[in-house]
Amino acid sequence: MTEKAKIGLEVHIQIKTKSKLFCSCPSGKSENNVCPICLGMPGALPTPNKKAIEYAIRLALALNCELAEKIIFWRKCYFYPDLPKNFQITQLEPPLAKNGKLKIGKKIIYIRELHLEEDPASITYPADIHSSRYCIVDHSRSGTPLIELVTEPCFDSAKQCRLFLTKLVAILKCLKIFDESCVLRVDANVSLNGPRVEIKNIGSIKEVERAINYEIIRQKHFAKLGKLKRETRLWDSTSKTTKPMREKETEEEYGYIVEPNISVIEITKEFIEKIKKELPELPDQKAERLIKQYKIKPEFAEILSLDYDLCEIFENIATDISPNLAASFLCTEVAGALNYEELEAKAILDRTEEIKELLEMVEKNKITRKAAKKIVEKLISKKFSVKQFVSTQDMYLVSDEKKLEEICKKVVKENKKAVEDYKNGKEKVLQFFIGTVMKMTNFSADPQLVRKIILRLIENSAN
Amino acid sequence: MKVLEFLQKVKQNEINIEDYLSEIVQKVRKINDEYHYFNSIVENPKPEHKGKLFGLPVSVKDLIITKGIETTASSDILKGFIPKYDATVVERLKNAGAVIIGKTVCDAFGFGSFNLNIGKSFQPPLNPIDKKHVTGGSSGGAGGITQKADFTHVAIATSTGGSIECPSAFCGVYGFCPTYGLVSRYGLISYADSLDKIGIIAKYIEDIKPVLKIIAGHDEKDNTSLSQQVKTKEVECLKVGIVTQALEIVNEEIRKAVEGCIKKIEKHAEIVEVSLQKAMKYGVATYYIIATAEASTNLARYCGLRFGRNEKIESKHFREYFAEIRGKYFSEEEKRRILLGTFVRMAGFKQRYYVKATKIRKLVIEEYKQAFNKADIILTPTMAIFPPKIDEVEKMDIIDIYNSDLLTIPPNLAGVPHITIPVQTNKKFPTSIMLCSNHLTDYWLIDIATKIDKWIK
Structure with missing residues (x-):
């Protein structure tokens, strides 16, 4: 079986608003952040968060989407213990935005739609999901604003999905609507020209690549055996496998009706213009500028444009150091070390000066680049004086x-x-x-x- | 004693509030033992704040959330639920110095016209004029206590399709339902959110306005709450619109009584004929589709997990547990409306029922707008029948029961303010006329109704 994989993604993005989508409880993880509204108590009514709407429009504009003229919320009805009202307030028709695009290298990823919705509570099981006798429902997450982004099934590899999601996160950070405290959850639809299998609940970009690769291999194997069927599977990050969740014969019945407690919200041209004006420089524009301004290699410009904080470090030192040395050192040695330690560049923003000093020494031939690499690997976990380190460790260049x-x-x-x-x-x-x-x-x-x-x-x- | 007079006396220390309230509680208990108007009575009611309604005894329909007082919607599934917050209306009343004396019984979640659809833990209210008859619903307790009380009191009630108007008519008191969105619904247990309104039942028409002024007005906690001001209207010669069709379908005695009223009004105003053909023909169907569609989603949350009834859940799949709780504690009528409402929004039926009904509602609103070009107010009978006996209702066909809301549904669908005025008849029971006017002319309507009330006496 040599069919190409056809993959579509549904990405649920928690966005960084101060309060939840329909009440004034603080959003994100904190104690006691529940109220009658996000608990779905009788009589409590939702009030939409204007900031969340603005944030979603920011993303829609950054992804070149067509915006709806009106925001209408709907009730999506299904019974589940994590859903306080046993319906979720979400959007159906029209979605907030549709027909967006994002370029990944030479490939264009088409975005079918994006819309706003409320996050359900989170459920934890004392043991395995199937063998637990009870579960714990934690409502602190309930009502957190989510943007659901749905792509066309236009990916043909797990790697492409990873690159798309990396760029998406870079854009979200650029737009200042997302940070490390926000969670990204992905459902992936994978098919090899056969029945479509939905993989639910993938919790990180790395896991998305793993899950899809696993699923492609599984489907090839099951297709050979003639046992492949349409179903929904759950990604289990512990065993690194997908497990059957339910068989899907038909589309689910959600009995959508318009949410009668929220008035239709008009998105005015003035509002869109205002948000457009305030849009920051996006990764593609940034990469272009970096190449022009610093004359660095395009591959480095791309890496920097996708990592907001790494680029901050770059732009802070590139005036004192040869930009090509700075870019290549940050994109290879520093990025590699961060990746190894599973850290984000944000964690070393306060070590910009040290990195600059190191590279100055490299530039002036006082230490080798290898030495700089070894020092930076240590610098990532702990801040220290690099000059002192070089002299106590006897690392000055020896040309005797x-x-x-x-x-x-x-x-x-x-x-x-x-x-x-x-x-x-x-x-x-x-x-x-x-x-x-x-x-x-x-x-x-x-x-x-x-x-x-x-x-x-x-x-x-x-x- | 009327509300304003009472408030004046309290202010001048002619009435000792503490004594008055404890006396009321005694009376309420006694009435309740016989007539069952309250699901709960407050032990030691007292005002919490100084304000415009200082000392005024108020009963609250048990469909409205009251902090620290059991709130059940008269449904078994919510039995035992003690809310931790107040509805906006309750908060506003308390801040104005009003005193909540108890929670009045209603049809469970407001589902009914005779107040007989109640959970097994509750007792049906009996008509204050003849105990063998119903009070009407769904605000039966509110209507009954208002008639029966010989003390100053105002009832806070709710209407979705006629729940204020019907018991007011059957119990012979005044009922007022405001423009949709004028009074905040925050803390009103949802039946059908796009139709639900909080209003007032009172013994004297003059009692409505002072209370409405406290509870009306924009509330940022209710997104559908209106921020526009209520309009006044200057009318040289009042034009009263009559719907002939409405008069033709009512009980003979009721028709005679209402025609008598029209004759008296004619001396002061111009009577014109208006048409509400669509509202009369499609109103009931449209209403029951929209209302049950919304209700079936609103009632989904009652599953024995977070509030109200709950039972041992361990080792059960949640579907099994939800089905068990809902099967056990929802009454037949609650189940009927959940099933009906789920059906009309299912894929394949949604276009034919739910979507179509929302379109017809727009046409009904349009029809009212047209009618208000011809008339300042529209007058119809409130109910087509006198309050039936309790055992008669038990034999009634469900469609006939739904059809008994025929006259009260149209203004509720259109969201226009309306008021009912009791009218004496030659029979044991009084009947009632209903006046409605354009959106946001609520206070003007009350003023006109006060005049008309005098003309027809």
Whole structure:
């Protein structure tokens, strides 16, 4: 089976408003943030949050959507313990916005629609979902504003989905409507020209890629066995598998009616213009500007444009440091180290000065780039004075040929087999020698000089 | 004693509020033992604030949320629910110094015209004129106590399709239902949100305005609450619109009584014929579709989890538990309206019923606008029948019961203010005329109705 995968995403984005979508309780995680409205108590009525509407329009404009003229809320009716009223206030017709686009490299991702809705409560199970005798419903999340974004089924790989979501998050952060405290939940529809399978409840971008890759393999396997069916599956992040949730024969019946407690809200042209004017620079525009202003490589410009805080660091140091060095160091060494430690660039914003000092030393040939990399890996978890570190750790660049030659000789002597290999044409071995010397000198050796010495030593060694 | 006179006496210390209120509680208990107008009576009622209504005893229909006082909607499923907050109207009344004396019985969630659709934990209210007969519904307790009370008192009631008008007519008192959105619904347990209104039942027509002035007005907690001001109207010669069709369908005695009123009014005003053909023909169907559609979603929250009845849930799937609780504690009528309302909004039927009904409601509103081009107010009988006996209702067909709202549904669908005035007949029971006027002319309507009330006496 070699059919291409066809994937569509439904993304639920918690947005960062002060209060919930229909009441004045504080939004986000905090104690006691419930009231009769978000608990669905009898007699309590919803009042729409204007800020949430403004935020959703910001996103719609950033994604080049067509905006509706009116905001109408609906009741989506189904029974579930996490839904205080046993209906969810959401939007149906018209959605807040439709027909948007977002470019991922050369591919255009089409956005079918986006709309506002309230988040249900969260449910936790004392054990596995199927074996638990009870569950705990936590209403602090109940009523948090969500934007639901639905794409056309236009992705053909899990990686593409990841790139789209990364860019989407970058845009959300740019628009200042989302931060680390907000949660992104994704449902993915995956099919290989066969029945469509919906995977629910994927909690992060990395997991989306994993879940879809898993599902593609599972579907190929089940298709071979002739057992593939239309169903809804649940992503289990512990076992890293999708598990059956329910079989889906027909569309669900939600018995939508207009929410009678909320008046129709007109979206005026003036309001849209005002939001348009206040829109910040978006990733694509930013990448273009970075290339023009700093003459850096497009691939670095793209990475920086997608990471708001990393770019902050870049723009703060690029006036003092060669922009190309700064960009390449941030996008490779720093980004790599952050990724390894599972940290966001926001966590190291206060270390901008240290990074600048490091790169100045690299630029002036006082330390090697390798040394800078090693120091930055430490700097990410803890702030310290880099100058002091360099001197106490003896990391200043060593270009004393005699001193280096001694170390090189030792290395060559101890690795006779490697010397043979090099002579027999395995040129990669050279890197091994240089690397060993670098490690032995705590990355202070001038790598160019080491290379020269090693080559000479190998040349001169007896056959 | 009328409200304004009472308030004056309290102000001048001619009435000792503490004594007066404890005396009232005694009386209310006694009436309640015999007639069942209250689901709960407040132990030691006293004013919490100084204000324009200082000391005024008020009963509140049990469909309105009262902080610390059990609020049940007269449904078994909410039995035991003690809210932690006040409805906006209750808050406003308390802030003005009014005193809540108790919660009046009603049809469960307002579902009914005779106040017999109540949970097993409640007793049906009996007509104050003859106990074998119904009070009318859904605000039966409010209508009954207003008639029976020999003390100053005003009842806060609600109407969705006639729940203020019907018991007012059957109990021989005044009922007022405001423009939709004039009085905040925050804290009114939803039956059908797009139709629900809070209004007033009173023994004297003069008692309505002082209370309305306190409870009316914009509330930011109710998104459909109006921010526009109530209009006054200058009329040289009052034009009273009559709907001939409405007079043709009512009981003979009622028709005679209403025609008698029209004759008396004719001496002071011009009588014109207006047409409410669509409202009369499609009103009942339109109303029951919209109202049950909304009600079936509003009642979904009653599932034994967060408030009201709950039972041991462990080891049960939630669907099983919800079905058990809802099956056990909802009455037949609650179940009927949930099923009907769910059906009319299901895919495949929604266009034919729910969507069509919302379109017809717009036409009905348009029809009223047309009628108000011809007449300043529209006069019809309130109810087509006299209050039936309780055992007669039990034999009635459900469609006939729904059709008994035929005359009260149109102004409720259109959201226009309306007021009912009791009219004496040759029979044991009085009947009632209903006057309605254009949106947001509420105070003007009350003033005109006060005049008309004098003309027809």
